[in-house]
Amino acid sequence: MSRWLLHPRLTLLVRLILGVTFVLAALPKIGDPPSLAKAIWAYQLVPALALNPMALVLPWLELLCGLALLAGVWVRAAALWVGALLLAFSLALAVNLAQHRPIDCGCFGTAGPRTEAERLADMRRDLLRDLGLLLLVAQVLAATAPRKP
Amino acid sequence: MRPPWHSTTFRVLTLGAIALLTAVIANRVAAPSRRLAWRSALVLSPSPANPPGVPEHPEQPIPQRSPSGPEPSPQGTKSAAPAPPAKPTPTPAPAQPAPTPAPITEISSQEAWQAFQAGLPFLDARRSGEYTEGHLPGAWNTPVWEADLDDQLLDFKAQRRPGAGDAIVIYCSGGDCRDSQLLAEKLLAQGYFHLLIYREGYPDWVARRHPVEKGGR
Numbered sequence: 001m002s003r004w005l006l007h008p009r010l011t012l013l014v015r016l017i018l019g020v021t022f023v024l025a026a027l028p029k030i031g032d033p034p035s036l037a038k039a040i041w042a043y044q045l046v047p048a049l050a051l052n053p054m055a056l057v058l059p060w061l062e063l064l065c066g067l068a069l070l071a072g073v074w075v076r077a078a079a080l081w082v083g084a085l086l087l088a089f090s091l092a093l094a095v096n097l098a099q100h101r102p103i104d105c106g107c108f109g110t111a112g113p114r115t116e117a118e119r120l121a122d123m124r125r126d127l128l129r130d131l132g133l134l135l136l137v138a139q140v141l142a143a144t145a146p147r148k149p
Numbered sequence: 150m151r152p153p154w155h156s157t158t159f160r161v162l163t164l165g166a167i168a169l170l171t172a173v174i175a176n177r178v179a180a181p182s183r184r185l186a187w188r189s190a191l192v193l194s195p196s197p198a199n200p201p202g203v204p205e206h207p208e209q210p211i212p213q214r215s216p217s218g219p220e221p222s223p224q225g226t227k228s229a230a231p232a233p234p235a236k237p238t239p240t241p242a243p244a245q246p247a248p249t250p251a252p253i254t255e256i257s258s259q260e261a262w263q264a265f266q267a268g269l270p271f272l273d274a275r276r277s278g279e280y281t282e283g284h285l286p287g288a289w290n291t292p293v294w295e296a297d298l299d300d301q302l303l304d305f306k307a308q309r310r311p312g313a314g315d316a317i318v319i320y321c322s323g324g325d326c327r328d329s330q331l332l333a334e335k336l337l338a339q340g341y342f343h344l345l346i347y348r349e350g351y352p353d354w355v356a357r358r359h360p361v362e363k364g365g366r
Contacts, residue, residue: 030175033185034276034294038328041193048193052185056176061168068164077160113324 011143014136015069018082021133022066028109029059039106043092061085069140076144083137090130097123182277184296191293192334252342253333256318258357261347264318265359270309274321274328275351277365285320285354286362293328293335301366302336316343323350 004010029036037055040046046054061081068078089107096103102119104111105126114122153159176184256264265271271288273280280290289305291298311317317336321328333344347354355361 032183033176033179034183034292034296037185037189038294048189048191051193052187052189056172056185056187057168060171060175061165064164064168064171074160074164076157077164080157080161081164 005139006143008143011140012072014139015072015075018079018133018136018140019066019068019070022062022082023070024066025108026059026063026066029055029106030063032109033059035110036106039104039110042103042106043096044101045092045095058085075140079137079140079144083134083141086130086134086137090127090134093123093127093130097127181297182292182295185294186296186298190298190335191331192338193331250343252337253330253344253346255348256345258347258349258353260345261318261320261349261354262357262359264316264345264347269316269318269345270305270311271347272305272317272319272332273351274319274332275326279322279351281363281365283355283361283363284351286360288320288362290366291332293331298335311341313340314343315341316345317341318345318347320347320350320354323348323352326350 033052033055036059037052040055041051062085065078065081065085068074069082093105097120100120102116103123104119105123107126111122154163176187265285271285272291273284273288274291274293275284277290277292277295280288280292284290289301289309291301291305305311319329319332319336329346329348329350333346336344
């Protein structure tokens with residue numbers, strides 16, 4: 001990989017972007033788990049038993065990983081979690097988009113009332129954003145990869 | 150050998166464990182309206198049992214009570230006239246079989262207004278915050294996504310004492326809101342079989358300038 005892609009300053013910038021995004025995404029959800037449970041349920045991908053535990057733990061995981069990325073502590077572990085979460089979010093959005101099922105992303109808390117077309121458009125935008133964030137995660141993982149002896 | 154806390158796997162698992170622990174603590178100290186039961190009290194169907202705009206059941210008549218007007222107080226009076234029994238009557242088979250009344254039926258705005266005037270009990274399935282901002286007068290707040298749903302339902306049953314066949318009207322915020330359906334499915338599982346969903350819900354009620362009430366439970 002070219003050297004500038006792994007430059008420490010670029011990694012710092014990427015960490016800050018990912019960290020701020022995840023902290024901002026976590027806070028409204030921590031404040032209102034019932035809304036998140038409802039949002040996750042709308043995706044119709046999570047079994048009923050896992051729904052509420054997921055709505056309760058997910059925002060805290062996002063907050064912890066966001067803070068770790070911002071602070072530069074356990075960066076690789078946090079990036080792995082963030083990558084796994086983004087991958088799951090992207091898949092969930094993609095599956096529902098493929099089925100033309102307009103839902104609220106629930107990514108940054110609850111959104112106001114919108115038409116079905118607006119929701120589908122927002123889902124496409126959210127999917128693109130998640131894929132972009134996944135690229136950032138890949139940069140952090142590459143930059144923090146254990147060096148071969 | 151590296152200490153275990155230097156391993157990425159250890160750190161990944163630790164982050165997950167801390168998130169779980171903080172979630173447990175935060176949910177315990179959260180206000181009731183922000184609390185979520187770890188195990189859902191709802192009957193969560195995997196797909197919409199009743200897709201928007203497609204009434205799947207034949208309409209069940211709204212029982213009319215003697216014209217006593219709206220009932221401002223939730224206490225006291227027993228539920229309205231009993232619903233027709235769900236079991237098919239053993240009459241000789243007619244030429245066209247009568248449709249079996251469906252336990253969960255959608256009702257129109259007009260029918261909801263009639264039900265309100267007849268003094269039927271209304272359950273508000275929306276979040277408690279929305280209920281506080283405004284609700285149908287005398288409606289019970291039974292927010293399906295909040296942890297104290299079962300307590301609220303017990304409260305409703307204790308005060309109103311609805312029979313299994315008594316009509317209960319459920320509403321939420323209209324549009325694609327499915328909270329009423331979820332609550333109806335829960336009540337159905339508890340044995341109630343005359344559940345009327347006011348699909349257009351609270352926004353429609355307000356738009357029609359029907360009376361509303363503000364304030365918490």
